[in-house]
Amino acid sequence: xxxxxxxxxxxxxxxxxxxxxxxxxxxxxxxxxxxxxxxxxxxxxxxxxxxxxxxxxxxxxxxxxxxxxxxxxxxxxxxxxxxxxxxxxxxxxxxxxxxxxxxxxxxxxxxxxxxxxxxxxxxxxxxxxxxxxxxxxxxxxxxxxxxxxxxxxxxxxxxxxxxxxxxxxxxxxxxxxxxxxxxxxxxxxxxxxxxxxxxxxxxxxxxxxxxxxxxxxxxxxxxxxxxxxxxxxxxxxxxxxxxxxxxxxxxxxxxxxxxxxxxxxxxxxx
Numbered sequence: 001x002x003x004x005x006x007x008x009x010x011x012x013x014x015x016x017x018x019x020x021x022x023x024x025x026x027x028x029x030x031x032x033x034x035x036x037x038x039x040x041x042x043x044x045x046x047x048x049x050x051x052x053x054x055x056x057x058x059x060x061x062x063x064x065x066x067x068x069x070x071x072x073x074x075x076x077x078x079x080x081x082x083x084x085x086x087x088x089x090x091x092x093x094x095x096x097x098x099x100x101x102x103x104x105x106x107x108x109x110x111x112x113x114x115x116x117x118x119x120x121x122x123x124x125x126x127x128x129x130x131x132x133x134x135x136x137x138x139x140x141x142x143x144x145x146x147x148x149x150x151x152x153x154x155x156x157x158x159x160x161x162x163x164x165x166x167x168x169x170x171x172x173x174x175x176x177x178x179x180x181x182x183x184x185x186x187x188x189x190x191x192x193x194x195x196x197x198x199x200x201x202x203x204x205x206x207x208x209x210x211x212x213x214x215x216x217x218x219x220x221x222x223x224x225x226x227x228x229x230x231x232x233x234x235x236x237x238x239x240x241x242x243x244x245x246x247x248x249x250x251x252x253x254x255x256x257x258x259x260x261x262x263x264x265x266x267x268x269x270x
Contacts (some may be wrong), residue, residue: 002073004134004167005210007058010079014104015053017081018062021098022049030093034074034114037094044117045069045096054121057130057166061121062096068121069096071106074113079106131165134203139165141197148188148196155191156184157258159203168203170260172210174238176202183269184262185255209234237263 002010026045031037048064055061060079062069071079082103088095094106094115106115118124132138147164148155156177159168168176177184179202182195191199213234236246241254245265255262 002058002077002215003169003172004055004058005172005207005213006215007055007060007073007167008211009215010073011053011055011060014079014081017100017102018050018053018098018104020050021100021102023047023064023096024099025095025097027095027097028093028115029088029095030111032111033093033108034072034112035116037115038117041069041115041117050098056122056127057133057162059121059127063121067117067119070114070116070118070121070124070126072114072126074108074110076110077106077108077113079104081105129163131161131163134165134167134200134207139200139204141193141200144196144200145191145193148191151188153188154185154257155182155188155199156262157260158188159199160258160260165203167207170262171235171238172203172206174263175206175236178237178264178269179205181269183266184257184264186270237265239263 023045026042028037028042044067048066050062050064052063053060054063058072060071062071082105084097084101084103086103088105089107091109092105092107093111096104098104106113116124116126121127132143144159144164148158151158156173158164159176160170160173174184176199180195180199182191182199237252240252240263242251244250245252245268248265248267250265250267252263253266
């Protein structure tokens with residue numbers, strides 16, 4: 001599933017092509033995404049000028065004076081810029097034709113993505129209760145420490161909770177906990193303030209490195225131009241079960257937490 005680095009990579013890739021462009025037309029070939037696309041989406045979006053392309057958590061925001069189109073890539077979705085005469089494939093569900101002649105195309109084989117319109121995107125039901133952005137000023141170790149007090153949940157699913165902090169997906173949670181030296185099964189309420197300071201730093205470090213590498217391609221994700229991400233080449237623990245830890249040489253372990261594969265070093269993480 002595309003996580004924050006993959007969505008941010010996509011946002012940066014398409015931004016020069018769509019910012020300042022007027023939406024000439026919208027073609028929706030399949031409204032049956034994770035949630036049905038509203039019947040009035042085309043009417044509300046057509047004619048608007050895209051003033052900016054933003055991101056909130058894993059959602060792309062195409063902002064106009066009248067409102068915003070909110071796009072979630074789901075598990076296998078991607079967007080690309082294509083010439084107007086490019087024939088759609090069976091999984092190309094949405095085309096947004098721009099005044100430049102380019103077409104912003106949304107492809108989603110599994111149809112777990114979604115497309116919405118909102119007058120105020122940040123007040124939309126999917127976005128309004130989200131936690132802070134991990135790369136923003138509102139996120140730090142003190143924030144994690146305060147929300148963790150009394151919590152018996154393991155620290156890994158805790159930092160993957162969207163109401164705590166957004167965008168820390170499974171790969172990036174495993175990697176950040178390794179760098180911070182924190183065992184993923186440790187109770188969130190039993191992690192000290194100083195260790196949360198370190199964890200907040202490593203979350204930011206991992207996400208920034210992943211964005212710089214164009215995200216992580218393990219199976220489905222490809223950027224707007226069809227290129228794979230390369231962060232998987234930098235992974236310390238994720239997907240490396242039984243391989244030697246890069247720090248101490250002990251075999252990397254794998255356990256299921258919250259129904260997600262969790263990789264860690266039993267010697268380096270306590």
